[in-house]
Amino acid sequence: MTSEYEPTTADSSSSSEAIFEDSGSDGAQDLSDVTATPVALSRSNSSSSVSYIDLSKLLLLSDFDFGLGLDQVGDSTKKRFNDMKKLTKDHISRLKLERPSRSTFLSDSINLTVGKNKELSKAQEVFIHRLSKFDQRINANLQSSATEKLFYALAVFTIAVSGFIIGKYPEWFHIFYTGLFCLLMPIRFYTYFKQSFQYYLADLCYYVNLLLVLFIWWFPASPTLFVSVFSLTMGTLSFAVITWRNSLVLHSIEKTTSSFIHIMPPVTMFVIVHELPESLIKQRFPAVASIESWDFVNGILWTSFYYTIWQVTYHYFITIKRKEKIEKGRVTSFSYLKKKNANKAIGRFVNSLPYNWMQITAFTLIQFGYQILTMIFCPIWFKYKHACGAFMCFIFIWASYNGATYYIDVFGKRLDKEVERLKREILELQEKKGKVEEKDLTDINNDKLNVEKVAEIDKDKVTKVD
Numbered sequence: 001m002t003s004e005y006e007p008t009t010a011d012s013s014s015s016s017e018a019i020f021e022d023s024g025s026d027g028a029q030d031l032s033d034v035t036a037t038p039v040a041l042s043r044s045n046s047s048s049s050v051s052y053i054d055l056s057k058l059l060l061l062s063d064f065d066f067g068l069g070l071d072q073v074g075d076s077t078k079k080r081f082n083d084m085k086k087l088t089k090d091h092i093s094r095l096k097l098e099r100p101s102r103s104t105f106l107s108d109s110i111n112l113t114v115g116k117n118k119e120l121s122k123a124q125e126v127f128i129h130r131l132s133k134f135d136q137r138i139n140a141n142l143q144s145s146a147t148e149k150l151f152y153a154l155a156v157f158t159i160a161v162s163g164f165i166i167g168k169y170p171e172w173f174h175i176f177y178t179g180l181f182c183l184l185m186p187i188r189f190y191t192y193f194k195q196s197f198q199y200y201l202a203d204l205c206y207y208v209n210l211l212l213v214l215f216i217w218w219f220p221a222s223p224t225l226f227v228s229v230f231s232l233t234m235g236t237l238s239f240a241v242i243t244w245r246n247s248l249v250l251h252s253i254e255k256t257t258s259s260f261i262h263i264m265p266p267v268t269m270f271v272i273v274h275e276l277p278e279s280l281i282k283q284r285f286p287a288v289a290s291i292e293s294w295d296f297v298n299g300i301l302w303t304s305f306y307y308t309i310w311q312v313t314y315h316y317f318i319t320i321k322r323k324e325k326i327e328k329g330r331v332t333s334f335s336y337l338k339k340k341n342a343n344k345a346i347g348r349f350v351n352s353l354p355y356n357w358m359q360i361t362a363f364t365l366i367q368f369g370y371q372i373l374t375m376i377f378c379p380i381w382f383k384y385k386h387a388c389g390a391f392m393c394f395i396f397i398w399a400s401y402n403g404a405t406y407y408i409d410v411f412g413k414r415l416d417k418e419v420e421r422l423k424r425e426i427l428e429l430q431e432k433k434g435k436v437e438e439k440d441l442t443d444i445n446n447d448k449l450n451v452e453k454v455a456e457i458d459k460d461k462v463t464k465v466d
Contacts, residue, residue, distance in 0.1 A: 148251040148253075149251065151252075151256070152250045155250040155256050156250060158180070161176070162176070166267075166271055166275060170271050170276055171276060171280055173268060173271045173272075173275075174216050177265075177267075178216065180264065181209060181213060181260075184257045184260055184261075187257065188201070189201065191253075191254060196330060196331075197331060199322065199326075199331065199332045199333075200333060202314050202317070202318050203333050204232075204236060204310060204367075205236075205261050205262060206261065208232045208236070208237055208265060209261055209265055211225065211229050211232070211306065212229050212233065212265050212268065212269070215229050215287075216268075220284060221286045221287050222287050223290050223291060225287070226287040226288060227291070227299050227302050227303065228299075228302050228305070228307075229265075229269065230269050230273070230378065230381075230382065231299050231375045231378050232306070232307075233265040233269050234374075234375075234377070234378050234388075235371060235378060236370070236374055237261075237262045238391070238395050241259075241395050241399050241402075242395075244262075245402050246259050246262050246263075246402060247259070247399065247403040247405070247406045248396075248400045248402065249403045249406050249407070250403070255403070255406070259399050263395060263396060263399060266392060266395070267392055270381075270388050270389065270392050272285055273288055273382065273388075274385040274388060274389070291382075296379055299375065299378060300372060303371070304368070311364055311368075315360060319360060334360070334363055337363070338350060338359070338363075346366065349362070350362050
């Protein structure tokens, strides 16, 4: 670097030579002249004039010589300084590329620990969320909605009103039954169509209820219809409470409706036959008054006639007309019974038949045989009032017992399932947390070892560079 206040190298050297030549001829005069005349500064090519070289200044501020005149050193000295500078830079670059610095490892370790803490916090949040869902499921299973509570109260009230009407105003009971039928059936139709269970509405129990309504309001003078309705209600519908396990669950509209369509028709026939005055029976239901004794064979024939009408209609409109939809997954009582009884002897027999029409025929004959079997007691129920009343009480108690079983066992099993599910979730979270903590300890130890190794490597490399 050339400053405007300093002479160039050529000027300073020529001036120096002239001064020393004049001093040889006249020393005193020359010395005074030298003292009086300003002397120009000179620089040497030797590196011995530099007493100390700051390496950091050479590396960081290479263009500033701090007044030491380093920019005028010789070429060989500059080359050595440049080589040293380049070597040091290469060393530092290799260290950065080979392994991160200690601060980088420490920051990575801190970030890893923070990440693990976030994982633990997330696991705790998941556990709290699952516990909250468990509490919601328990409350949903143990608590009923406002509609169910209201229906429970109405169901209890309906049972009380039914007993009051039977004892005080039996002539109004068939009207009471018809009102309940017109109220509950639209609800059943709506819920079953919504759940894709509409093919169940073609079952025998709904057909018998329809026959009873026809007998009460349109054909009260038909002895054949009365015999068929009495046989079907006291036979198939009553025993279906036992075989189909109808449950009187008062808060459930669905289960209470199922109990209604199986219990109320035989109770209505019991009231018409045994509780109404004879004068009213002759006037209102002449078909009942026309039968003095029960003809068992005649009852089987007429009942079989009405039963055949239902069975043929059912298989034509459901099994044949709706075959494609049934194959796609729509449920019918026939497909349900085949699946339910698949492991029983009768189910294995029906399912073993090679063709579908054979299975349908076998199912129809078995159902018809079940109907004939349940009709055996109809002469007793028709002749003896107290026996028929006791049988009705037995059916009602059986349905109530099934309802109590539902409340105690089903709700209890649901609660047990929820508790077991929560236990499994807690164990899974504990195992996950233990694995995370174990991994954290291992990672922390590994991080410490890595930091120590990096510190040793850095120390060794710095020593070699020095």
